[in-house]
Amino acid sequence: MMDRIRAGIAAVGGMVASAFVAGSASAGVGQPSPGQMGLQGAVTPVMEAIHAFHDYTNIIIIAVAVFVLALMIYVVVRFNEKANPTPARFTHNTTIEVIWTVVPVAILVAIAVPSFRLLFLQYSYPQPDVTIKAVGNAWFWDHEYPDHGIKVTSNVLRDEDVLKAELGNDEFNKRYGSMPEGLAKMAKLQQDAAPIWKKRGDPRLLAVDNEIAVPVGKVVHVLVTANDVIHNWTIPSFGSKVDAVPGRVTATWFKANKIGAYYGQCSELCGRDHAFMPITVRVVSEADFKSWVDAVKARDRNKARQILRTATGAPALETKVAEGPRQ
Numbered sequence: 001m002m003d004r005i006r007a008g009i010a011a012v013g014g015m016v017a018s019a020f021v022a023g024s025a026s027a028g029v030g031q032p033s034p035g036q037m038g039l040q041g042a043v044t045p046v047m048e049a050i051h052a053f054h055d056y057t058n059i060i061i062i063a064v065a066v067f068v069l070a071l072m073i074y075v076v077v078r079f080n081e082k083a084n085p086t087p088a089r090f091t092h093n094t095t096i097e098v099i100w101t102v103v104p105v106a107i108l109v110a111i112a113v114p115s116f117r118l119l120f121l122q123y124s125y126p127q128p129d130v131t132i133k134a135v136g137n138a139w140f141w142d143h144e145y146p147d148h149g150i151k152v153t154s155n156v157l158r159d160e161d162v163l164k165a166e167l168g169n170d171e172f173n174k175r176y177g178s179m180p181e182g183l184a185k186m187a188k189l190q191q192d193a194a195p196i197w198k199k200r201g202d203p204r205l206l207a208v209d210n211e212i213a214v215p216v217g218k219v220v221h222v223l224v225t226a227n228d229v230i231h232n233w234t235i236p237s238f239g240s241k242v243d244a245v246p247g248r249v250t251a252t253w254f255k256a257n258k259i260g261a262y263y264g265q266c267s268e269l270c271g272r273d274h275a276f277m278p279i280t281v282r283v284v285s286e287a288d289f290k291s292w293v294d295a296v297k298a299r300d301r302n303k304a305r306q307i308l309r310t311a312t313g314a315p316a317l318e319t320k321v322a323e324g325p326r327q
């Protein structure tokens, strides 16, 4: 009975896994895409290795599931009471017992070796070109660049923030100021903001007011910690996901090889606004990175944001930069 349940679970696992393999081809890069089932597209060596390991492991999982299913069908057909009225009475077979012990061990070793290789790639840090200290707060991120002397506070952009940036505070208050706070107002704001999100080219709930940048093709170390509770610094397309623990420094590294905008979000349940502390990293050319650093140093948030948008081919904004709830 247990064996049958186990085989059933393996068969279902195989089907799910094959759906994942099929889905990964259509996955977006830098952010999730509608109907996506697999991992987000890779732009770093680590994420490429994660993809390769994921696909490789799936092949083994599917092969095992198909084999077990075939065995079960064979047993059901060949050894049911009608087809096989007098069952054999033996209980041991040394050859088969050796095989069903050795083969699974070999399969586990075949999974363990590339898995350790991936772990070593993730946790042996090459010499950094840029170092970022990411600090998780309830509920926003601070990013410090100790070698460049800058600090960027990233807040989630809400519907009302982009509406305010688009309409101006006065017009915003005129339209929405008299509405009572609640679900109806939230729905109205979401509806009215939808075309603005589209025009901006920013993904709702993943976009932040002040984004951070890194130069393309450079090794970046992210030292991650937290001020209050445990958060998690994640950018799926970089293959980076590390806990931000108060009083402790964890680290991740990446070398992004493609200019663009990459989105992630806190991935450790951290409280009320856990779902509203995204991270945006723009990978830009060395020259754009330098001018962004200068703009941040000069405390010109608007210019800093426009530099990053232009550098990554995002639509330029006529409106001033939208600011999130906390500065």
Ligand SMILES: [Cu+2]
Binding pocket: 136, 137, 139, 230, 231, 232, 266, 267, 268, 269, 270, 274, 277
């Ligand atoms: Cu968090």
